[in-house]
Amino acid sequence: MPNIKVGVIGTGFIGPAHVEAIRRLGFVEVVAIAGSSLESARRAANHLSIPKAYGDYRDLLQDPEVQVVHNCTPNHLHYSVNLDIIKAGKHVMSEKPLAVSRTQTRTLLEQARQKGIVHGVCFNYRQYPMVQHLKSLVLSRALGDVRLIRGNYLQDWLSSAIDYNWRIDPKLGGPVRAVGDIGSHWMDTVQYITGQRITEVYADLVTVLPVRKKRKTKSDTFSHGSKVQEDEYEDIHIASEDYGTILFRFSGGATGVVTVSQITPGRKNHLLCEIDCSESSALWNQEQSEQLWIGHRNKPNEMVMADPALLSEQAQPFLHYPGGHNQGWPDGMKNLMAQFYGFIAKNGDPLSDSLPFASFDDGHANACILDAIVESSKKREWIRVSYDM
Numbered sequence: 001m002p003n004i005k006v007g008v009i010g011t012g013f014i015g016p017a018h019v020e021a022i023r024r025l026g027f028v029e030v031v032a033i034a035g036s037s038l039e040s041a042r043r044a045a046n047h048l049s050i051p052k053a054y055g056d057y058r059d060l061l062q063d064p065e066v067q068v069v070h071n072c073t074p075n076h077l078h079y080s081v082n083l084d085i086i087k088a089g090k091h092v093m094s095e096k097p098l099a100v101s102r103t104q105t106r107t108l109l110e111q112a113r114q115k116g117i118v119h120g121v122c123f124n125y126r127q128y129p130m131v132q133h134l135k136s137l138v139l140s141r142a143l144g145d146v147r148l149i150r151g152n153y154l155q156d157w158l159s160s161a162i163d164y165n166w167r168i169d170p171k172l173g174g175p176v177r178a179v180g181d182i183g184s185h186w187m188d189t190v191q192y193i194t195g196q197r198i199t200e201v202y203a204d205l206v207t208v209l210p211v212r213k214k215r216k217t218k219s220d221t222f223s224h225g226s227k228v229q230e231d232e233y234e235d236i237h238i239a240s241e242d243y244g245t246i247l248f249r250f251s252g253g254a255t256g257v258v259t260v261s262q263i264t265p266g267r268k269n270h271l272l273c274e275i276d277c278s279e280s281s282a283l284w285n286q287e288q289s290e291q292l293w294i295g296h297r298n299k300p301n302e303m304v305m306a307d308p309a310l311l312s313e314q315a316q317p318f319l320h321y322p323g324g325h326n327q328g329w330p331d332g333m334k335n336l337m338a339q340f341y342g343f344i345a346k347n348g349d350p351l352s353d354s355l356p357f358a359s360f361d362d363g364h365a366n367a368c369i370l371d372a373i374v375e376s377s378k379k380r381e382w383i384r385v386s387y388d389m
């Protein structure tokens, strides 16, 4: 079978991560990249050895060789670029958030369904072996009934008032920042693990740093503002949250809470999910992703290490090396691409309700939850999530 041919739009932090994950599959080829200018596209194409560079993504969409397109642009462009990809009749893998409002995500979902293309959203944390293993433990009821779903997602790269990035500006990043950027991953991951959907939220969103100093030169994602001395800065009033705490009710009767922050020194990418069930609890932390802690009341607690022989059958294909040969963030991305392209390669039906990856349905569901979170934070009351799927 000939290789599947891909075009990537976006040359920032995440575009090259997609390229790397795709290349590890072997049967998918990145043939083109588009950037915000021809110069940035050519620079990325040279650096990543991609044959074609486009300064305008619409030219990439016209390229007959390109079958699948990855949308790795900043959040405010997700909607228009996704819409153009769908109109061009190409399969699409979109970075999250799918778009910045539920009206937009709803339109994208409808259009993608109508065109019959395969649509995916980059909720990559589902694809870690230990998340798969935890999901099988929960679904086989080995831990008992799910009662509490707790955790946090913490980063520190925006801790200081001189840390700045496009995500902070609601016009570019969307109306909810920390909760939309990383809280959305936590919500997707725990719903995936437990099979329980978020039905109600009570949110407190806080802007801890109301004024930031923006460098006059560009600040990359995860760059360290406080290490730059000789730059000029301008004061910016901040309208997006640095921190949020959200209480949840879930469809299967569980209740939960998450704390989200991008201003927690020392926490780099601390996505932690803790599921308390009637017999045992389990804890998974992305920063120690090859371990799963299982807690018991009447016998010693366990620490399961990622080793193919120790994981459920469902989880084994997600582990590519023997136990002790630790995996990392790129493996989750590779697994996501393997699920997405495996599905395209076997002509899977995008309308099926058991897709092996997060789709635009999940991207839209996430927008519905974020909408309820914003409303709850404004009204200071519980809000029921209304899904219009």
Ligand code: SOE
Residues within 6 Å of the ligand: 155, 181, 182, 185, 221, 269
């Ligand atoms: C930046 O906060 C970021 O790159 C997020 O946008 C990603 O979704 C997360 O996986 C890592 O951090």
